[in-house]
Amino acid sequence: MDQTMHTPYFIIDEPVLTHYYDMLARSLSENWDNYLIGYSFKTNSLPWLVSYMKKRGAFAEVVSEDEYSLARYMGYGDHEIVYNGPYKGEQSFRAVLQAGGIVNLDSMQEVRWLKDLAADCPQQTFRVGIRANFNLEKMCPGETTMGEVSGRFGFCYETGRFKEALALLRQIPNVAVTGLHLHSSSKSRSVNIFRSIARMACQLQEEFQLQLSYVDLGGGYCGGMEGRPEYPNYFPAIAEELRKCFTPGQTKLIVEPGISMISKCTTFVTSVFDTRDIKGTRYVMTDGSRFNIDPTMIKSSHLFHIQYAGAPSPAADHSAQDPSASGAAQVSTADTAFPLSVRPVMERQIVSGFTCMEVDRIFTHKDQPELIPGDRIIYENVGGYTMSLNPLFIQYFPAVYVRNQDALRLVRQKWTPEEYVQGCCLD
Secondary structure, eight states: OOTTSOSOEEEEEHHHHHHHHHHHHHHHHHHOSSEEEEEETTTOOOHHHHHHHHHTTOEEEEEEHHHHHHHHHTTOOGGGEEEEEEEOOHHHHHHHHHHTOEEEEOSHHHHHHHHHHHHHOTTSOEEEEEEEEOOHHHHSTTTBSSTTSOOSSSEETTTTHHHHHHHHHHTSTTEEEEEEEOOOOBSSOOHHHHHHHHHHHHHHHHHHTOOOSEEEEEOOOOOSOTTSOOHHHHHHHHHHHHTTTOOTTTOEEEEOOSHHHHGGGEEEEEEEEEEEEETTEEEEEESSOHHHHOTTSOOSEEEEEEEOTTOSSOOOEEEEETTTBOOOOOOOOOOOSSOGGGSOEEEEEEEEOSSSOTTOEEEEEEEEEOOOTTOEEEEESOOTTHHHHOOOBSBOOOEEEEEETTEEEEEEOOOOHHHHTTTOOOO
16 A cells, blocks of 8 residues: 555445445346346445446436436436435436336325326326335344334334325326335344345235335345355345245346445545553544544444554554454564564554544554554445545545555545535635
């Protein structure tokens, strides 16, 4: 890694990204050969990534008017859009439906929009999907994000709201419900979660006699984590359940990957710029922030490695627990400008970000060589959501590079005041 490059910055490893995209496509093809990949814009809408996904045939999976507008700006037609979520715009909602794109209804407001559209265009038949809200926790105890508390999206099956919405839609002469959307968030991201979601698709199809052209399982897969499921683990189980009431010839399987594809190929490179001792505690100040890699403040550990200033090669990987544990260092002890052999081993170093917020403490480095200005801390499996969630707080958006073999290409320049003030009135 070039020590002259100004940190912080993200790096997307293109061969790794391609490996995971191809793994997903191959796993789908082998198990359910009628499929569609809708790339999740909300996960990471970096223009280079959007272009990459489009070139490979992925649809744009969007959840807002702004994301829809970006998809159109990047060359997607309305017929190449999967429109989800509770925050659609009515005009874009109409445009996607009229073009034959995929719209999954999320609320009664959207049912009313559809009724109005159908009345305005009586000669056109509108095919829509409907998002089911169901008790996945009962099917997979302890694995879901919401637990026993209900999720807030879609039409609830248990309360009869799904049945009610379906009845209203069936009353509109030129509307056909031909899709199910069943995305659900989970903590475990297990194969069992997706097996259960597929089983629910069959239950709804049988109970309501649905004639479905697609089943949309959404996202939420694992990817690139040792000991956790990969794409080839999910789709045999999903296909086994779906084949009980669907066939690939009649029903398309839609998946909406995001973080499972992006995080493994992305790293975030930071540098130590200062150290200080306060009341017996060593603080290590870096030019990256917790907000760059954990803006929701929920991570309890980080995968990273350290490139010590002057060392001939990067250090081995660490796995640090936040805030009080880290893996053992395994680094080169060759003589360098700053040989590790002369660095004291520090009992405790708190690695922090650059912001003025006390919560910007990333991890505690225990029983490791002293960190000094110029050392680099490279975080792994980050950037999936965080490129989109990065705040414009104290420091503007960092640069993004794409690595292909040994070459790095700048695909997003670090923001400057020029980008920050664009579109603003100064008087």
